[in-house]
Amino acid sequence: MHELSIAQNIISIVQENLNQEQQHSVKCVKVKVGKLSNILVDSLIFGFEALTKETNLDGVVLEVENIPLTIRCKDCETLTSLDDYIFSCPACDSTAITLVSGTELMVSEIELND
Amino acid sequence: MSVLTVERKVLEKNDSIAAANRELLKSHHIFSINLVSSPGSGKTSLVEKTIEFCRDRIKMAVVEGDIQTDLDARRVDVLGIPVVQIVTHGACHLEAALVSDSIKQLPLPSVELMIIENVGNLVCPSGYDLGEDKKVVIVSTTEGDDKPLKYPAMFRNASVVIINKIDLAPYLNSSIAELEKNALSINPDLTVFKTSCTTGEGIESWCKWLESNITRK
Numbered sequence A: 001m002h003e004l005s006i007a008q009n010i011i012s013i014v015q016e017n018l019n020q021e022q023q024h025s026v027k028c029v030k031v032k033v034g035k036l037s038n039i040l041v042d043s044l045i046f047g048f049e050a051l052t053k054e055t056n057l058d059g060v061v062l063e064v065e066n067i068p069l070t071i072r073c074k075d076c077e078t079l080t081s082l083d084d085y086i087f088s089c090p091a092c093d094s095t096a097i098t099l100v101s102g103t104e105l106m107v108s109e110i111e112l113n114d
Numbered sequence B: 001m002s003v004l005t006v007e008r009k010v011l012e013k014n015d016s017i018a019a020a021n022r023e024l025l026k027s028h029h030i031f032s033i034n035l036v037s038s039p040g041s042g043k044t045s046l047v048e049k050t051i052e053f054c055r056d057r058i059k060m061a062v063v064e065g066d067i068q069t070d071l072d073a074r075r076v077d078v079l080g081i082p083v084v085q086i087v088t089h090g091a092c093h094l095e096a097a098l099v100s101d102s103i104k105q106l107p108l109p110s111v112e113l114m115i116i117e118n119v120g121n122l123v124c125p126s127g128y129d130l131g132e133d134k135k136v137v138i139v140s141t142t143e144g145d146d147k148p149l150k151y152p153a154m155f156r157n158a159s160v161v162i163i164n165k166i167d168l169a170p171y172l173n174s175s176i177a178e179l180e181k182n183a184l185s186i187n188p189d190l191t192v193f194k195t196s197c198t199t200g201e202g203i204e205s206w207c208k209w210l211e212s213n214i215t216r217k
Helices: A003-017 A041-052 B012-027 B043-054 B071-077 B096-103 B152-157 B166-171 B176-186 B203-212
Strands: A026-034 A061-067 A069-073 A079-082 A097-101 A105-112 B002-009 B031-037 B060-066 B083-087 B113-117 B134-140 B160-164 B191-194
Touching (some): A003 A026, A026 A041, B002 B012, B043 B071, B043 B160, B071 B083, B152 B176, B160 B176, B176 B191, B191 B203
Parallel strands (some): B060 B113
Antiparallel strands (some): A069 A079, A069 A097
């Protein structure tokens, strides 16, 4: 249950990126959440809504882009998107792999009403 | 409609404090570990055994993280090792800022090994860098051999896994070999130790590994 603390960090980053005129015109905040980042999206949205209530961000939508877990095999270079957390190459069984995506946890964009 | 491109890591503030912690520890030539596990897997018992085994050879200090009470810090204090207790009052993980405040209270010039015992939780601490050199995950036989598969991020982010309570394995339906296999399927680069804090089995090889990482001052 660290989603509340993550939501607070997201809000701080959003506030730091807004100038005076943009304070009350935020429509949507887009975040990227990797499959391996241990975030429960519903809890994150709940936390974001609770923490922004009666602030300049009240009603702002938190849009979550789920990033799949993908690996590249160092031996045969196959790129695979993993459904299960089995960190080996399905093409050649090698465990020499690099994580290409799935650990992301970032604020990507802020959408403003004009 | 206009769009502001941000592209900033949510935990960037924590990461920058962790980097400062790492720099501070490095400047004092201190090797540091972040001990993580579920509650009751034997983190504090392992800290006690490590102190008992290494105290004549390694100068240690300990940061204890708990949701409530200073029970763990008292267990370390009794052994005469410098210790700071962090009580998170409900928070499920340690953050770099809490560790930063704590390590500054310890006698860093005379420390060679800093043990940071995290809050018992296999989920939340995995994403928070504290500035440690190595993340060490403890998993005990009583938790079942499927735990690495259920909590992959923690095992993926760790460098070392300690399979603890091996003395209890004969009485359980979990297999040490299966536990090790599952951990390595998540992270084949894990260094594996098997220990019992009751019988003392395996403590020596774990302590020798620690010693091999110490920079002599």
